[in-house]
Every structure is written in structure tokens, then in C-alpha cells.
Amino acid sequence: RAWILLDQWSAGTAGSILPVDGSDTKAARAERIKQQKMRELGRAALQCYGIIIEPLGDRFAKRVPAFLAAVDSALSVSLRTWKHAEAQLNAGSDAKSAGELEKIAANLHCGDNPQDSALAYWETAYMALNTFGRYVSANPQRALNEADASRVWLLAVRHLTHPHSWVRLAAARLIGIYVSSADPSWMLEAEAEAADVQLGEMAEWEVPAHCGSPRFVLMSVQRLRDLVHGLMVQLNSRFLSAELGNQVVKNLYFVARCFLTAVPVGEEDTVEAEADKVEAEAEEDSGSEAEEEEEETEEAADDDGFKRLPKERCLIWLINRVGRLARTEIIRGRGAVEKRTYSFRWFAAIISHLPPALLRQSAYMMPMASPLYRTTEDSSQAPSYPVTLPNGTVKSPAEQLEEIKALAGEVIRLAQSRVGVTAFSAVLGKIQRHVGDLRNQRREQRRQLAVIDPEQHAKNKIRKHEATRRKRQERSSELSRKKVRTVVRRGHTSSRGEE
Numbered sequence: 134r135a136w137i138l139l140d141q142w143s144a145g146t147a148g149s150i151l152p153v154d155g156s157d158t159k160a161a162r163a164e165r166i167k168q169q170k171m172r173e174l175g176r177a178a179l180q181c182y183g184i185i186i187e188p189l190g191d192r193f194a195k196r197v198p199a200f201l202a203a204v205d206s207a208l209s210v211s212l213r214t215w216k217h218a219e220a221q222l223n224a225g226s227d228a229k230s231a232g233e234l235e236k237i238a239a240n241l242h243c244g245d246n247p248q249d250s251a252l253a254y255w256e257t258a259y260m261a262l263n264t265f266g267r268y269v270s271a272n273p274q275r276a277l278n279e280a281d282a283s284r285v286w287l288l289a290v291r292h293l294t295h296p297h298s299w300v301r302l303a304a305a306r307l308i309g310i311y312v313s314s315a316d317p318s319w320m321l322e323a324e325a326e327a328a329d330v331q332l333g334e335m336a337e338w339e340v341p342a343h344c345g346s347p348r349f350v351l352m353s354v355q356r357l358r359d360l361v362h363g364l365m366v367q368l369n370s371r372f373l374s375a376e377l378g379n380q381v382v383k384n385l386y387f388v389a390r391c392f393l394t395a396v397p398v399g400e401e402d403t404v405e406a407e408a409d410k411v412e413a414e415a416e417e418d419s420g421s422e423a424e425e426e427e428e429e430t431e432e433a434a435d436d437d438g439f440k441r442l443p444k445e446r447c448l449i450w451l452i453n454r455v456g457r458l459a460r461t462e463i464i465r466g467r468g469a470v471e472k473r474t475y476s477f478r479w480f481a482a483i484i485s486h487l488p489p490a491l492l493r494q495s496a497y498m499m500p501m502a503s504p505l506y507r508t509t510e511d512s513s514q515a516p517s518y519p520v521t522l523p524n525g526t527v528k529s530p531a532e533q534l535e536e537i538k539a540l541a542g543e544v545i546r547l548a549q550s551r552v553g554v555t556a557f558s559a560v561l562g563k564i565q566r567h568v569g570d571l572r573n574q575r576r577e578q579r580r581q582l583a584v585i586d587p588e589q590h591a592k593n594k595i596r597k598h599e600a601t602r603r604k605r606q607e608r609s610s611e612l613s614r615k616k617v618r619t620v621v622r623r624g625h626t627s628s629r630g631e632e
Contacts, residue, residue: 172253175207176260183264187271194275200268201281204261208288209340211258215296218252255297262289262303266310273314283343283350286311290351291340293363298372305367305380308360311351312387320357320391323349324444354395354444357388364388365454368475378475385455386482392448396491449496455479456500463507470537473508477537480505481544484551492552495560502548502560508541 182200186193193200265285269276276282292304326345343350351360364381367373442450459476462469480501484492491497528536549557583590 168253172257175203176257178203179207179257179260179264183260183267186264186268190271197268197275197279198281201279201285204265205281205284205288207254207257207261208285208292211254211261211295211300212288212291212340214254215252252297255295255300258292258295259297259300259303262292262300262307265289266303266307269307269310273310277311277314277348278346280347283347284340286350287340287343287356290356290360290363293360294366298370298374298377301367301370302374302377302380305364305377305384308351308384309380312384315348315352315387317387317390317394319349319352320354320394320444323352323356324354352391354447357391357447361385361388361451361454365458368455368472369458373471373475378471379478382475382479382482385451385479386486389448389451389479389483390486392444392451393487395444396448397445452483452497453500456504459504460507463504463511470533473504473537474540477505477508477540477544481547484544484548489552492548493556495563498548498552498557498560499563501544502557503564505541505545505548506561506564509538509545 182203189196265282289304289307292300293308295301295304323345326349351357364385367377368381455476459473462472484501487497545557579590579593582593
């Protein structure tokens with residue numbers, strides 16, 4: 134009877150996926166209450182599954198198909214609901230980005246607010262990911278070789294970009310469980326097996342089928358590329374937490390090891406085409422809107438070009454993606470250091486793992502050395518606000534800047550020990566020359582602008598002076614906060630005491 138009741142509750146995970154009517158009619162209120170109760174029953178079923186998985190052990194095997202169907206249904210409904218909301222936002226008159234959902238998720242009320250209905254299934258998705266993670270931890274080999282679990286893994290990758298931070302963290306943890314049991318050499322086996330099914334045009338909320346070996350479900354080059362996309366979205370989020378950042382670093386490190394298996398052994402060529410491209414993109418030390426749009430266009434072109442990229446060059450592509458993220462934070466981060474912190478940690482892991490012969494090539498080292506050099510040399514990138522750590526410690530902007538510089542210095546010393554001081558100095562020399570050329574070029578452009586468009590030149594100077602004044606005020610307030618004030622009081626002796 135308990136199993137029958139659990140199966141009935143599991144039906145709640147397949148609740149209505151149509152948008153909730155936000156009107157105040159009796160029928161609309163009744164429909165919202167019905168969907169809310171169905172979601173609660175679905176979450177209760179998933180929670181019960183999570184409780185009984187470990188105690189039942191092998192006896193849970195006969196319930197696995199029903200359990201996987203419940204998890205699949207919960208994640209599918211969550212994916213379709215939030216993708217439908219993103220499509221509505223992007224199609225709106227103001228063309229809001231999908232990042233609006235992330236703002237809504239940060240202050241979610243889970244009430245009858247029509248805005249909240251877009252994320253109504255976040256708790257269901259969070260419970261489904263955690264419960265499936267328990268099942269995988271208790272039965273790792275069975276879960277990796279379970280054909281019915283293939284769609285769940287693919288849905289977990291899609292939920293890496295969910296607007297709610299808890300769901301993102303749960304999805305990243307689940308991917309971490311997968312990569313801890315997988316082997317990087319599986320990528321070549323997955324490519325040889327040709328497991329992906331070629332389908333036509335698919336909607337954003339649809340997940341392609343997987344007909345190959347279940348354990349290779351995430352190991353093809355295209356699936357690893359989708360995984361990288363989700364992880365980079367997490368790393369680029371302004372709601373990035375320390376736990377999520379560390380998990381992203383671990384997952385990206387595994388993807389890099391997979392791509393490394395496709396690099397030919399003993400490759401000694403300098404990959405001149407890739408090196409020239411990296412050197413051309415290495416330093417963009419201006420924050421103008423035109424250059425920001427150009428950076429976004431280059432990222433989109435990178436994503437489109439990846440499909441035509443041979444698997445031997447996938448590792449270069451990945452290093453460029455992470456390096457571009459670190460450079461972008463320097464350009465438009467207004468002194469933020471979170472993205473660079475985790476990017477530099479990933480750089481350290483990659484530098485420790487790659488053979489020195491590859492690291493000496495500009496195509497591999499230049500994307501990492503560029504943001505490292507800029508961070509250690511540029512003193513104008515101080516954060517504009519303090520941060521509060523989970524333990525309650527408050528770090529000032531100056532402390533954040535010193536920490537990121539210290540981390541960059543450690544990674545640079547690690548790179549020097551791996552490739553040699555001479556080889557690394559040659560890379561830094563290229564970056565310094567490129568930075569100097571760009572600064573001279575932009576200095577000349579500013580001089581020409583003063584003659585061609587004096588009004589725009591005056592606006593730029595005013596904006597620069599305002600930024601300088603704001604930084605001085607912030608620096609003065611920081612110094613005054615740290616300044617130790619002592620009050621000296623004069624002692625007065627009474628006439629009675631003197632007597």
C-alpha cells in the first residue's frame with residue numbers, strides 16, 4: 134500500500150506545464166491551488182525516495198524504473214517551465230535578458246505572484262537532483278550503466294543554467310559525482326561509438342535521445358561542450374558562491390583532462406594560427422561599449438565554430454574560454470575578483486597537469502598568462518565594495534586586491550617552474566609589447582578624437598575625472614576607517630590635592 138501511495142504522489146512531478154493564469158477569478162485560484170498541491174506531493178514523493186534508497190539497498194532495485202521516471206518527469210517539467218518563461222522575457226517589448234529570472238530567483242516568494250510561477254518548480258528540481266545524487270552515491274556502477282538514467286544526466290546538465298542558485302549547486306554536485314566515477318579516456322570511446330542521435334531542430338526544453346552506452350552519456354565532444362557552456366554560465370554569474378565556484382573548477386578540470394586525451398602525443402608544433410589569434414585577443418584594456426559588444430560577438434562565434442573544431446583543438450578552445458572570462462572581468466568587472474579567483478585556481482590545476490611541451494606553446498600559455506600579468510601589474514583594479522564571507526568576516530577592497538594579486542603571483546611562479554623562466558618570460562614579453570602597442574594606439578586615437586569630435590572628447594574627459602574622483606573618495610574613506618584615533622586628555626589636579 135505504501136508503494137502504491139508513493140506512485141500516486143510521484144504523479145505530482147508531472148504537473149501542468151502550462152503557464153499559470155494570474156487573474157483573480159475563482160477558476161484561476163482553484164487551478165493555482167491544485168498545481169501547488171501537486172508540486173507538494175511530487176516533492177514529498179522524491180523526499181521519501183531519498184530516505185529509503187540507502188536503507189533498502191539491493192531491495193530498491195525493483196523500484197528503480199518508477200524512481201527514475203519520477204526524477205525525469207520532475208526535471209523535464211522544471212526545464213520546460215523556466216525555458217518558457219525565458220522565451221517570454223526575450224520576446225517582450227523591452228527584450229529583457231534571461232538574467233531577469235536570476236534576479237527573481239534571488240528574492241523568490243513562491244506565492245501566487247505570476248512572476249514566481251516561472252520558477253514554481255525550482256524546489257521540485259532541487260529535490261529531484263539531490264535524491265538522484267543519493268541514488269548514484271549508493272549505487273555508482275548501476276547508476277552509470279542504467280539506460281533509463283541517461284535522460285536524467287542530460288537534464289542535470291541543462292539545469293546547470295537554472296536561475297535559482299540552489300538548483301545550480303545541486304546540478305553541479307551531481308555532475309561532480311559523475312566525473313568522479315568517469316575516466317577521461319571515455320571521450321575517445323564515446324566518439325568512436327557515435328552515441329549521439331542526429332535529430333532535427335529541437336525546442337530549448339527538449340533533450341536529445343542517447344542510444345549508446347549509458348556511461349558515455351556525457352562523454353562525447355558535443356556533450357562535453359554543452360557541459361562547458363553550463364559551467365561557464367555558472368562561473369559568470371554574479372550570485373556565484375564559494376562552494377559552487379570550487380565545484381565548477383573541479384568539473385572544468387575533468388573536462389580539460391578529457392580534451393587532453395585527444396591531443397596527439399609528442400605534439401611539438403607551435404600552432405601558429407591559434408597562437409596568432411590568441412595574441413590578437415590577449416589584451417583589451419579598454420571598457421568601451423563597442424569593445425564589450427565585440428567580445429560578446431567573439432564568444433558567440435566561438436560557440437558556433439566549436440562544432441567545426443577538431444577534437445585535437447578542444448583543449449585550446451576551453452583554455453581560451455576561461456581566459457576570456459578572466460580578461461572580461463578585468464575590463465568590465467569594476468574591480469571584481471570572484472571570477473578571476475576561480476579561473477586562476479583552474480589555471481593552476483591545468484598548469485600542473487599539462488605536459489611542459491604543450492605549456493611552452495603560445496596557444497596554451499598565452500590565454501592564461503595574459504590575465505595573470507594584468508592582475509599583478511595593474512593597480513587600478515581594486516574592488517569597489519567589501520565582501521562578507523560565510524563565517525562573517527568582512528574583507529575590504531584592498532584586502533581582496535592583495536589576495537587576487539598573491540594568487541596570480543603563485544600561479545605565475547608555478548608556470549615558471551613548469552616551463553622554465555626563459556620560456557615564460559618570452560610569453561610575458563609578447564604580452565607586454567602587445568599592451569604597449571594597444572595603449573599607444575588608443576592614446577593616438579584620443580588625440581585625433583580631440584580634433585575630430587571635441588564634444589565627445591570633452592565627455593570622455595569628464596567621465597574619466599569623475600571616475601578618478603570617486604576612487605579617491607573611496608580610498609580616503611578606506612584610510613579614515615583604518616586610521617587609529619587617540620584622544621589625549623589633560624589631567625587636572627585640584628587645589629586641594631596640591632595643598
